[in-house]
Ligand SMILES: Nc1ncnc2c1ncn2[C@@H]1O[C@H](COP(=O)(O)OP(=O)(O)OP(=O)(O)O)[C@@H](O)[C@H]1O
């Protein structure tokens with residue numbers, strides 16, 4: 001249904017061109033959930049905004065690639081045709097619910113705007129539909145809340161309103177850019193639950209973006225791991241979590257806090273900084289931080305290659321080599337820990 | 342909102358009291374004896390003394406102030422020394438033209454500034470924006486009197502399509518009223534247009550990539566609607582303050598403009614009264630101007646709260 005092909009989204013800045021998205025390909029089918037995971041600054045939001053064509057142009061430009069939605073390349077469409085897709089076919093909820101609603105308009109009006117932009121309905125009908133939507137996303141007393149202003153809502157409630165806005169025209173794809181990052185843990189769970197229910201009810205395909213692997217594991221069927229504007233590993237959720245084949249994904253998984261005794265509540269962070277996207281490192285972008293990097297990694301830029309029908313990895317190490325390297329590293333660490341005791 | 346309004350209304354009283362003290366001091370502590378000025382140079386000391394007594398000028402200054410303050414509260418601003426008419430009556434006769442001038446220039450300002458700002462923000466990535474910036478800077482730095490004289494020369498003398506002096510009241514003829522106020526209105530507006538358009542452009546540019554505009558664009562809303570509805574309504578809030586200051590500033594501008602275009606307004610009355618040492622009128626006019634100033638600020642604050650639900654519902 002949606003196919004992104006070798007997409008590049010670059011941003012002109014005074015310091016140079018930021019290669020925020022640098023050759024990304026993936027597809028999403030109806031009803032499917034694709035998770036995109038990666039550190040802050042890896043280009044997840046720019047990618048999501050590219051699909052909606054919402055990156056400000058300039059400074060953003062698209063030097064290469066295609067975004068094919070139902071046979072049409074969104075990069076080639078006129079603004080007028082794009083607007084027919086935005087909100088109606090593909091809708092998006094944003095990272096920060098606190099600032100994503102217009103503070104000077106009533107909730108109800110903002111919701112009705114989403115409906116009336118695509119449907120010529122009498123106001124009373126639109127209002128009825130808006131109330132239905134608010135009920136759907138679990139806002140209590142929706143009729144009364146239609147007249148409230150955003151600042152009278154909590155963060156979780158605002159995110160529910162934003163989900164209602166996104167669902168207003170029953171889109172085929174819902175893009176959720178870190179929908180729960182700004183919320184506290186209990187609310188996070190509720191919002192994720194809500195999104196799952198909606199998917200079941202309406203068959204919406206979901207692209208969920210997060211730097212939280214827990215969220216991805218819970219929601220996604222397919223996962224894209226992004227690093228410095230590229231996909232470095234993609235596959236089914238099992239491939240990514242149980243058959244991890246790329247050192248960056250492995251580091252991400254290890255950085256999750258664990259509560260089992262063996263790792264003693266250790267919170268590992270990936271060492272080093274995300275790369276400069278104006279002058280990316282030579283060879284494999286991850287080599288300055290990769291625990292398994294060899295001299296070769298500084299020269300060869302590994303392509304995303306197939307390991308199994310759905311599993312793609314961008315690393316020069318073969319599966320065997322990676323397994324051995326991991327084993328060696330774990331042995332070294334165990335010795336290190338013993339020395340500490 | 343009601344409590345807020347009441348509180349703000351009450352706050353006017355101390356401000357006006359302080360203004361009244363300052364006005365009184367300025368008028369009464371400037372050198373020059375009004376009685377002497379009224380009677381002329383070769384008047385006898387007795388006559389001057391008698392007039393001073395009559396006007397209450399022989400009393401201590403503090404007593405004079407409280408006399409004046411007391412009568413203000415009964416709505417009496419005293420009598421003109423020059424024409425012997427009540428000051429309230431003189432001012433109310435003159436306030437119409439000044440008010441008209443302010444309304445016209447404010448309408449002109451908003452009518453030009455708002456669409457200009459929106460248009461510039463719409464074309465924000467083109468050469469129009471730097472062009473606009475230099476234009477608005479130029480506009481704000483034109484001296485009023487110079488522009489006034491230029492316009493009089495061009496549209497009053499060379500191509501005489503506008504009258505260059507005088508005033509027709511709106512009740513006599515709407516068209517004549519407008520015709521007489523266009524040139525002075527343009528002069529007053531010229532300075533403010535640049536300022537307000539610039540302010541509005543700046544705050545619109547600040548909102549133009551805010552998250553809520555993404556939500557709006559994400560709904561499929563047209564860019565022009567995003568700008569005119571979502572961005573403008575937010576950018577207007579900080580701009581109202583500037584608009585308020587501008588309107589208040591127009592009061593000062595009218596003094597010069599009324600003199601150049603001989604419009605019988607409050608500004609001209611003030612200048613005339615200063616020449617005549619007609620101190621009850623001077624005091625009255627300054628007090629009324631101060632009152633209007635405070636009132637405008639109050640209205641702007643209320644408008645601010647009205648435009649911003651985050652304040653309105655506090
Ligand atoms: N308008 C912009 N101007 C310059 N650089 C930008 C701009 N927007 C994004 N970038 C850069 O593009 C890169 C990708 O940003 P993006 O917002 O997509 O990251 P992200 O993966 O969404 O991170 P986060 O988890 O923090 O949301 C970052 O390095 C960022 O600095």
Ligand code: SF4
Nearest residue numbers: 284287290297315316
């Ligand atoms: S190619 Fe080399 S540097 Fe890159 S991830 Fe693989 S081992 Fe690490």
Ligand SMILES: [Mg+2]
Nearest residue numbers: 044045095177
């Ligand atoms: Mg992001």
